[in-house]
Amino acid sequence: MAEEKNYKIIQPDNSEENKFLKPENYKREVTAPDGNTFIVDPLNDYFCDAKPQPHAPNTIKVVEKFLNWARSQSIWVLGFGTGCGSIEIYPLMTPRFDAYRFGVQQRPTPRQSNLMIISGYLSVKTLKRAIRSYEQMQSPKFVMALGSCTINGGMYWDSYNTINRLDHYMPVDVYVAGCMPRPEALLAGFMELKKRIREGKGEGANQYAENFDWYKANQKKIIKDWNMPDYNW
């Protein structure tokens, strides 16, 4: 494509907040077909920056109970391996463990998933991606964290680059301990999660929305090059 460049990149000033801005996020002066020019700021213009809102459960108790039951029986897992534990997830779907029995299915897109499995240690870089994916899931959504790394840092507890406590960055419903937990432990984790959902305790999404500022502050504390909108719709 021999495409004429119809834009001009505006170099950002050297202020602190622009320190980690990547070139593709620089503002640019764009020439419209009619010759007018205007500024496009990728970070503001390409993304919706609305904050998440908590969604109240259904006011009718019975209905909510029924829906919670349905949610618990139909858990769609986001197939996004974040750490070493992702290798433990695949056997779940094989005949030996067959998580389908419990209504657990894998889904390749966050839009349709309900459960995000953080499978082990999270470096800061991965955390950023994990947050994006989590925010792209629709409420109600759940998080299951595998391994001691997500609980207290595990063997990476003093690493310069690995987080220690996942629940400071996103609400966690179930921790499955172990290094790494075996698929059986994961199945047990699913059972625990289902129980929680049925009890109406699976309100992680609302928790996240309600304490949004706190979570964001924690995330931003360690993710220094925050070159994305505050909430990834």
Next chain:
Amino acid sequence: MKIVYVLLGLFIIINYGLLQAGVLRRITARVGKRIGVPFYQPYIDLIKNYAIRSQFSHGVMFYLGPVFRLSGGVGIFLFMPLIFGNEIFSNYSMAGDLILIMYFMFIGMLGMALGAGEGGHPYSIIGITRGLSQFTTVEVPFTLAVISIAIQYQTLSITEIVAAQQGGIMHWTLMTNPLATGAAMLSFLGMMMYAPFNVVNAPQENPLGPPTEFHGTFLGMLQTNRVILGVMEAILFMNLFFGGATNWGILFIKAFLIYFYPVFVGAVFPRYRIDQSIRWFLYLPTALGILAIIFI
């Protein structure tokens, strides 16, 4: 009054379709030596999706796309006579014939394409282009088969085609026009988009294809449509080639068996690449279709 019966029919079809989908998934799991999902899993998935609390929209067409899609599916239901000899369940089949139903399928495809397009995800578009590309050649043998049976029965009205097949298995198109049936059943594989022709959604490769961006109620609508569409296509083939149905029982059995066939093939065969599958339909199935017209 008609509307009540139509809604009743729709209700039956949706429930039947959901149960059938669950049972078939369980059968597929058994083929893989798994236990598989409970047979009521499709219900739960559907309920769960309709119960998703937060939703977003990429724009008007993203919102309307699922409506179009479901309209396509329901439309096929509305214009399809279900039970032969039963005025109640002939729906609005007096408004159009076989051609109408063939072209009504496109409405749903267009809706999906527009919705996915407005979603703006490249994977969606890749899926859509694949789906459309494959669909062009899938339709060829089916068209030939339709022409063939239209010549055979000298009518395009589904009711009359079914009527002509009454009186035992030997009167079915399957027996009287096996070539057309063969061509159509091969293109049925492509229509149902199970393996080897499922490169459109292509899990693991092109995450989910067209509905990548859809979620919640939108996804629920797409799923509902998938249920209706699957059953209705099976019923279409039943009416055209397998003697139709004179009561709900026969309809359920025949539809199940017809639907089972692509699932079975899909459980056994691996996936074609898109250009392979485009070409495949122009070989054996089209040849069968041509023979069906020549030897009618």
Next chain:
Amino acid sequence: MKEIINNIQEKFKISEVTEQRENQYFISVEKKDTIQLVTYLKDIEKFTNFILLTAVDWIEKGQFQLTYMLNHPSKKLDIGVRTFIERENATMDSAHHLWEHVATFQRELKEMFGIDFPGSPRVDEPFLLEGWDNIPPMRRDFDTKKYSEETYFPRPGRSTNDPAEHMKKKLYPNE
């Protein structure tokens, strides 16, 4: 292998030769000769396979030790070229013109040790650490435990034992 070492010694000023295994040698050379030597090894002696480039922080000496590991694919020989560079304002000549993937190693070293390789492609882009604003973490004067505690919300109640201390206490409680 000996032969090769001899050849090298004839042509370059080699300060130290270590035989690790029969087919693996480490030779030390001055900073200014390093790239020349590596080029010689690649072009003349046919150590055409570049394995890695790594650094060691000798904080006591105020030096970084760089090691270029090369491999002779057909004779199955390995050779490591070691050199020492100053720790303050550490820079080294880039070798990306010999193998393209050297640039990646150099990028990593830049990030982890702060060793600059002027001219190396994308050397200033973050490699693993996005938005790192502290001193390079692999330098030994960087206290990773302190950093982690300050940054990553350590879970209270966690107790950690130094393995050496712990075993000592356990095995020799009286000492």
Next chain:
Amino acid sequence: MVGPIYIIAISLGTAFSLGFFKKANRNISFGLMFFAMAFVTFISGQWLYAFLSHQQETIQIFTAGFKPPFSISLQMGFHEAVFLTMINVLGLLSAIYLFDHLKEKGANMMMVFMLLFMGLNVVVMTRDIFNLFVFLEISSITLVGLIILEKKQDAISSGFKYLIASGIISQILLIGIIAAYYYGGSLFINDMVDSNLLFVKGGSVAVFLILIAVVLELKPFPANGWALDVYQSATPGIGAIVSGAVATTSLFILYKLLPIGGDAWLLPIGITGVISFLGSNFLGINQKNANRILGYSSIGQVGLLMIIMSLSKDLGDKFEFVFFSILISHYLAKAGLFWISGIINKDEIGQWNIIKNKPGLIVLTGVFMLTLLGLPPFPSFYGKWELIMNLAHSGNFTWIAIILLGSFFEAIYLLRWFGKTLMNNENSEELIVKFHKIFPAVISSFLILMFSFLTARWSGLMSVKYFIPFAIALLLFALDFLPVFIKNIMAIATVSWYSYVLIYQTYIPENDILRIIFGFIFLIGAILLLFPGFTFKGKRRGFYPLVILMFSGLAGLIEARTTFQFFFAWEMMTLASYLLIIRGKNAKKTSFSYILFSMAGAFMMFIGFGLAYFETGSISLNALADVLIYANWVYILVAVGFLVKIASLGVHIWLPDSYTEADDDVTPMISSILVKSGVFGLIILMLSMSLKNAASSNIPYILGWIGALSALIGNMLAIYQEDVKKLVAYSSIGIMGYILFGLSMMSHLGWLTAISYSIVHFLYKALLFLAVAGIIYRTKTRNIYEMGGLIKRMPLSFISVLIGIITLAGMPPLVGFAGKWMFYNAVILKGWYFQGAIVFFSGIVAFLYCFKLIHNIFLGPIKDNHRKLKETSVWWLIPQFVLIIGIMIISVYPKIILEPIGLYLSMYFPGEGLVWAGTTASTSLGYWDATQIMMVFAGMFGVIFIILFLMSRKVQVVEQFNIVFQAERPERPETTHYAHNMYAPYNKALGFLAAPFITNSWEFIYESFHAIGDQIRKFYTGNGQTYALHIVMYVVAFYLFINGGF
């Protein structure tokens, strides 16, 4: 009355008296010469007027008091008067043109100039063959003198070549005259004619020598290298004299002397003409030098006139009309082109684009070239029509084929030249046009226009009402200085008036369904498509006259009752659309292929009409039905013309580029309206021919296959296009193939489909092109992958395109489905299963590009530079929404168009039609109820939408890049929009179907023409001796031919 002898006296007197002035005062000498020329012209004009207005008798003037053969006698008759006037008018204009040239060279040159015309005048008038020889020599020498006085090296060398050649020729002539005198005893031409010289012993040799000399004087191909060099190297002003005056005179000599040879000489002359006509026009294709091309064309034209002369018996009383209309138009046009060439002063035709900024010069060039081509309304058109028709009447189809082939060759190079003239000009060189140089050309073009009117009236084929469009066009042309807004209103008013008169006042009372439908498409469509014109700024010079001409051509088509009217309207519409297309910025190359294909098609049609005339002796369109013996031929030939217009497979290559490069508002006009003229033609043709003639029954079958394959290939190609206009253009090929297929089924349902689909295609194709053009108007790009996400900026355009593609794809509930449904029924009832299957396949392939169109423009992420776009201008939207309303109405209630068409068709195809019960249409196969479907669909859609709305009222509206991403998020719209090469896998699977082998084969043919031409051209070495040898060899060959040596 001033006697013709004064022509000689005044010329001679002036020439000699000029000697006194010498260098004294050149202005006075020029004035003297000019007045002398003017007076001479006046004398000849006066005689012409006398002959035309009252029955002036031919007079003989005998010099020296004796009667012939003992004196030199002059004759002044009607023909002499015409020729003299032509020559002298040219002389006068040339004198004006050469004003500064003559002044510079002084009195000598003026003397030579005077003497040249004196010589030519006498040659025309004299009846004494020796006298003729003498004055011929005088004019040759003076001509050479004129050339040599140029004092340019190549001019001098070409002058000497001319001298060598004319020396040889005059030797031959002189020997012939001696022989004639020896055997016949008289040099008086009348005596020679009467004495049947041929039958006298040895007389045949004399006749041969005389006539061959005259033929050689006409510079026949290939013994004409000397003349071409003169054309090329002499000043164009002199070229004009050579081509206009000298060649005309030579023709008259032939005309005068031909009776000596009697009937036996007609055929040889004709064959000479054929060789000249074909040969020089063929070689002209490969030329790049403007003056040399004019030379070739001139020689070719003389060849044509020789052919006409030789066919004078067959033409009967139309001979004079044909001869003079062609002669005069060429004489004027050729001279005009030479003069323009002199103004431009560029040898290479590629450099002629410096007139780009001179609209007046462009118009003049256009008028002259189109006159040469014989396109309406120029006089040569009528001449050619009468020529071909009369030849056809007497069954001379070989001649017809030759004449049209030669004309086609001529068309190739003239149109290529015209295209180059309009090429974009990077060269900033300013062209200085002097008044005295442009004046003759202007006069000449006025004469052409006047003569057009005269010939039209004279031919008796045209009634005055056919001139109304030209009058309006001329009026608009005169008002070209007005702003676009006013002109557009005028154009709309004109077309509205037209449609009121034609449709409302004529067709609706007559209840002529076919004409109502096509009148509606052509004229109401024109009104709608003129609306976007309001968005254009500036003047749009030349646009509106052409638009009016095009639409009146279309109106003329439906009005036509005779083949002449049809052909006239057809050519006019083709011409106007060609000129409209060529206005586009990069449309030169593509419009060239458009006009070539159209011309070739038109010539085929022409032969077809001729053939029909031959058999039935009537030019009425209805008479086509009576053609029986040659039915197949007529059918094929005429159909080819229409197939070109609807761009069927094989002749489709002109279409995509022409659509693409034409102006944005011209494209919908051509694509949705103009192509329908082909459909209309086919309908007329098939109604009159296929129904009654069993002989033609195989042709529809072939047409059906052509249609099916066009549909397939058109649609296949459309899906790979990245240029949005090209995409829609290729889809037009597909749809036209579909309509052709419908027509060729020759059944009630097939025709119902085709005709109703013509309406539907008009609606949605205009809609799509308007929407697309509206988008291009804002985005300023045609590349589809450079758009995207525009639904948020241009929702109304989106609705248009959505409705357009739903209709195109034939989805229920919109009316496109009606076409598909009827089609299935028609195909199955007709039994064309496989063709039908191909058409259905292509219909589904259409989905691919439909989706590409709507997705790549409107969906996906919006590009940065389009973020602030506005919805397109209201002038683009108004016609779109009128069209949408149209589509919606017939979607809900298709009966309103289908029932009348069905009734109309049942006159021709009884039975097999649609049976209407309420809103349900049914055939023997199936049934379909559009209204009910629409209601059910709307109800269902509404209910589902309400359900969705109730369930998800609160949705967060997100931005373009809020799409799923798990690792790196998208950065730029260009990289995220999956648009470029969208159907790569499809290309991999079935791309071989879209290989451009047809385009390549046409290009191969064109290239081989050039290669052959190149080889033949080596024949002209530029060497005087070689040319002399050519002449001698030509004479020998001719002699052998005459005497049966071959």
